[in-house]
Amino acid sequence: SYELTQPPSVSVSPGQTASITCSGEKLGDKFACWYQQKPGQSPVLVIYQDSKRPSGIPERFSGSNSGNTATLTISGTQSMDEADYYCQAWDSGTARGVFGGGTKLTVL
């Protein structure tokens, strides 16, 4: 089955740029998306189709996807961005969704 791998944790200083990676075989051939989840809340879509931002998501969130790696980039990271982030793709061969294991972003 298809798998996505994320680093368990990433730390960033306020105002700096945070990058969270998501790796999977030929992930660049699929669309990748990203979700933000804060404690006790439902996930929120922050990037879809590799690099598109839903309405209401700040411009500091951006995404890219090429080769085997998708990347979520948060520019000018703020304390409110501290959360768990999950990448997700769709395995069209099996028609199943796949999530990465999640990355805890710490802003300190």
Add this chain to the structure above:
Amino acid sequence: EVQLVESGGGLVQPGGSLRLSCAASGFTFRSFRMHWVRQAPGKGLVWVSRSDSGGSTTYADSVKGRFTISRDNAKSTLYLQMNSLTVEDTAVYYCARDGDGIASAHFDYWGQGTLVTVSS
């Protein structure tokens, strides 16, 4: 305003059954692919199942043969029938709308989740 409201969670013994519901509003439910996603306590998100607008369904290996996804377009409601439950099925279950549903899938709206606890 799009809303997804799950219900039906609770405490069930191993081997038992439960049916979850997800009431949708604010959009044309019959036109969208819908999914169930779960999250065990302190763990990550796991995709469970999908129901296409045309009726096609797929399941994660961990629930195939035990869970059944269905939908009632007239009631704008998604269901998840869960049988032969094990402790490993303990999780918050979310329903989610698919904002793509064609070449790919991304979940643009999520419900608040309903907790299923499997324990003796």
